[in-house]
Amino acid sequence: MKYEHESIEKKWQDAWAAQGVYRTPEDPTKPKYYALVEFPYPSGHGLHVGHARPYTAMDVVARKRRMQGYNVLFPIGWDAFGLPTENYAIANHIHPAKVTHDNIAFFRDQTKLLGYSFDYSREVDTTDPAFYKWTQWIFLRLFEHGLAYKAQMPVNWCTSCKCVLANEEVVDGVCERCGSSVVRREKSQWMLRITAYAQRLLDGLDEVDFPDRVKVQQRNWIGRSTGAEVDFRTTTGDTLCVFTTRPDTLFGATYMVMSPEHPNLGRWRERITNWAEVKAYQDLSAQKSDIERSEMQRDKTGVELKGVRAINPVNDAEIPIYVSDYVLMNYGTGAIMAVPGHDTRDWEFATKFGLPIVEVVAGGNVQEQAFTDVQNGVMVNSGFLSGMQTSDAIVAMIAWLEEKGLGHASINFKLRDWVFSRQRYWGEPIPIVHCPKCGYVPLPESELPLKLPNVESYEPTDTGESPLAKMRDWVETSCPRCGGPAERETDTMPQWAGSSWYFLRYTDPYNDAALASPEALAYWTPVDWYNGGMEHTTLHLLYSRFWNLFLYDIGVVPTSEPYRKRTSHGMILGEGGEKMSKSRGNVVNPNDIVSEYGADTMRLYILFLGDFEKAASWQQNDVKGCRRFLERLWTLCENLNDDAAYSPANITLIHKTIKKVTEDIENLKFNTAIAAMMTLLNEMTSNGASKGDLKTFLTLLAPFAPHSCEELWHQLGFESFVVCQSWPAYDPALCIDQEVEIAVQINGKFRGTVWVPADCPDEELVKAATAEERIQRNLEGMRIVKTIVVKNKLINLLVKP
């Protein structure tokens, strides 16, 4: 019989579905395991190999856990709100809901083709009102707790399309669609106060099993800095507060800089004698786009405030104040004390403007460049700090400031609040009403879900409002509080909203009374293993940790951290290591591989092609190697004529392989697990295999190539399903070879090998090694002065003439 993948795969997919073998069991007596993949955005292009890699990997994990006796929750869903769908809808005049529905159907069919063991009865779809009812519900709770608020924020405005662009639509400073320049415009936007959770999001990282690179990236993103806030008196009578991480260098502060947006500037207008010049600088900065600002990054510009001076609190020196856009309004206090001797940016500015550079930490040459080393420095020219180590000086200075009431220890974060509104149609409506009397009023829970109305056009408006703003009969409503006339919020939520909590919904996807029942959450959460891409480290992964932590605080979820273990897969590149893209024409469609070679070959190859955590390039030519592996297995099973439970020739390698595959799956070493099974198959082919050998082999391979294994399982006459068998156990005693080949080195150089019984005593080993002809030749005229033995591996003979 021939290995016909198409009919075999269809046959077993149907059989498994008919028996519901991948249904999530409702059996609270068994231990649970929640394996999660990032749900896809169902784009029109369909599933690509970049999805197949993590999905196949976690499918192997989920299948192994089922075989190990766990209740496994391995769900899939659709992160379906988003810009590409909306743009497609605009271009083709099809309702985004219809586009979404079709794309989901396509994606679902593709995942089924690949034989993933998802529980499709628990699918979630973020655009389904039954789902986004709870997204809106969470938003209302955030609002209730003061964590959602409105603020003026700059948005991206395309000067040609005359509309607001999402950040993703701005590429290299220009509009992705028309290529025109994008400028900043102020708009009132909904914000989420993620900064209130900065410290706890940082602390939580210590409790979870994430790769270091993920933790490091999140820590950098949150960006905690410790230092001090210091008040400088000014000649206006106002004080100017700054944040610094280097209070030890306060004696070296020779000028101050304020951000152009600093509110004090307007207040001091009457006193600033060169106000026109300052105003012109402010206007220029406001016009600059982000790109312009970063392009000019190294070239410092600024204007001195004439008529206003500051006083350095440690030495009462009068110092000038500048306005410059290298100081950002949204970090620290929007003003800095400049220490040009010990800060690179201040040094550049001081050099350009001819400002004094004072050395207060010895160790460098501050006339040449700023000396910024905090570790190795001794304070100089610094009054009571002189002679101290910088680290001690920081502590001493903060104590001094606190004592004098001039400042205090302070912590700052780079993390910014989350801009939560989009001027778009295809997103969750924000369940808030603007009442002229009551302000922003939340909708009562009974009015959820607030459904998206059908509109004629999804085009963004030229006023920068969401398309919903044109729906007057939807917008005009009454205030839930006072009953007076009011208007609905017309902005929608960003795509990150649904994905911030979807994993909770899988535990109880049809609940209409809560986002999920407390029992379901208590049983299934936290997620035991969550795999996803590195590109989601600082947005999705951080946002969902934030929402989960908030839901934990209000008693909705039982754990503070949503994911116990996180892993990340590397990207799949095209041949030659280039990124896959339509323009390069090197995109691989999984469907093509499945129809030519079969899903099992596709699954094996995608895991075999390289280290799962690293980027790897697709080699079309190599795919057939995995297909040949399955065909050799097929041939071996067909020619079976030994009914024994095991064959002595294979037993050690079988147990070793079970051990290796069992461990490799846990460590994401799918490539070497497959290589080990190939080695075993090659051995069994040359030694001959018994029925029992093949039975074990099929259960071991089943998570990787379930269809072929299921077919062969039945051809060999076994009952039930191979995918429902127990995971094979290995006997450590049987993993040990009776005879081992020992490498023999002389003075560290490899000179040959010798076969000896395992755990052979050192003296016996030396005897055996020196008995070898080749070794003897190399020992001629030498005497052994020392021997180094690595048990069952190697012997090194150190010799002298």
Next chain:
RNA sequence: GCCGAAGUGGCGGAACGGCAUACGCGGUGGUCUCAAAAACCACUGAAGGUAAACUUCUUGUGGGUUCAAAUCCCACCUUCGGCACCA
């Protein structure tokens, strides 16, 4: 600039103090065939040597530690990701 990852045969990659190049692809020779494809068997890092025996060299570069280094340490070069005037 800062943070992170990585440089190994013709190619994808294994090994991560102990026989470098597992496994797969490709290549060469053979079996089968009228022939081809497929399949199967053998060989396949480089140089010297006689296609043997054997010898030497080889994990981005240069040093070091060690009986032993692709692996650990120091310096440098290159590539790829992320952040980027965060005081």
